[in-house]
Amino acid sequence: MTRLMRDPHFPYLPRDFIETRHGLIFAVVSYQPQDEKVGCFLRYIFEGNIWKKVDTEKANTLLKQSYPQYCYQSKQFEASFHAVSVSDIIKHYRPEERLRSVLQHEPTDEIEQKLHKLIPILVRCGVNCNLLGLTGSMLINQQRKNSDIDLVVYGREAFLQTRQAVQKALAESIIDKLSIALMEDNYNRRAGELSFDEFSWHENRKFNKAAIDGTKFDIGMVCLANELEHD
Known part of the structure; x- marks a missing residue:
């Protein structure tokens, strides 16, 4: 039967999750790299020894204040979302x-x-x-x-x-x-x-x-x- 085949060079797909070393989990939103990064949106933060889901406003505020490197303005889509360097990813949830x-x-x-x-x-x-x-x-x-x-x-x-x-x-x-x-x-x-x-x-x-x-x-x-x- 047909199985999903991922690109070995860029195996990230929308609806995957990626976790960074900072205790952040992002939902992937783009199919292709965004300036060699993974286009995504922050969904969970590790706080008080548990994962907590965050809404859009809190996600944007947290990243602007503490992790501005993950804020991203896409010229391709003319939209603001988040992007993470592959080197920052410690776990890829498929x-x-x-x-x-x-x-x-x-x-x-x-x-x-x-x-x-x-x-x-x-x-x-x-x-x-x-x-x-x-x-x-x-x-x-x-x-x-x-x-x-x-x-x-x-x-x-x-x-x-x-x-x-x-x-x-x-x-x-x-x-x-x-x-x-x-x-x-x-x-x-x-x-x-x-x-x-x-x-x-x-x-x-x-x-x-x-x-x-x-x-x-x-x-x-x-x-x-x-x-x-x-x-």
């Missing part, structure tokens, strides 16, 4: 490896139990597990009881197949549509111009989010190398 690791062992908590139940459902509905990964809090083993399951799908074709699998599993009532409470949480996080009803309608027709035993899961696509447009 979603596909983390998913395999979790599935190879007995679940250690309720969220992992639900993941162990979800993946076989998706596979039975036509998903290639070798093109799936696990990101978000579960990528660094920082999930809590109310955490979401954040899946990565590598490649456009695999992403379409996974959405079709979610649609099929929903039709067979093996998994559930998002409850009003889960949809409201999703709506509040994304707070746009749409009304809640409009937002719910659009979200439900994408088949990239659903629930398993009361826990929300979502799927996000990462392009393969041959799917990227190069300038």
Whole structure:
């Protein structure tokens, strides 16, 4: 079966995490190097002997004050984000490896139990597990009881197949549509111009989010190398 192949010269992909020697974990956001650095955004800091998630405002403030070398202005994207030199990276968290690791062992908590139940459902509905990964809090083993399951799908074709699998599993009532409470949480996080009803309608027709035993899961696509447009 098809497996994800990473570029050995630059193995970093969006939705990976990278950890620096300063006790910072960044989520990778770019496919190519940014001035020979990894384009990313600060997501977790090691504080009080635990990893703490930080929002955008706190992330920017912390880096400007304490680690200005990680603040980055991209000319290519005309946007500000963060960038880390490869030499500063002490650990590279890869979603596909983390998913395999979790599935190879007995679940250690309720969220992992639900993941162990979800993946076989998706596979039975036509998903290639070798093109799936696990990101978000579960990528660094920082999930809590109310955490979401954040899946990565590598490649456009695999992403379409996974959405079709979610649609099929929903039709067979093996998994559930998002409850009003889960949809409201999703709506509040994304707070746009749409009304809640409009937002719910659009979200439900994408088949990239659903629930398993009361826990929300979502799927996000990462392009393969041959799917990227190069300038």
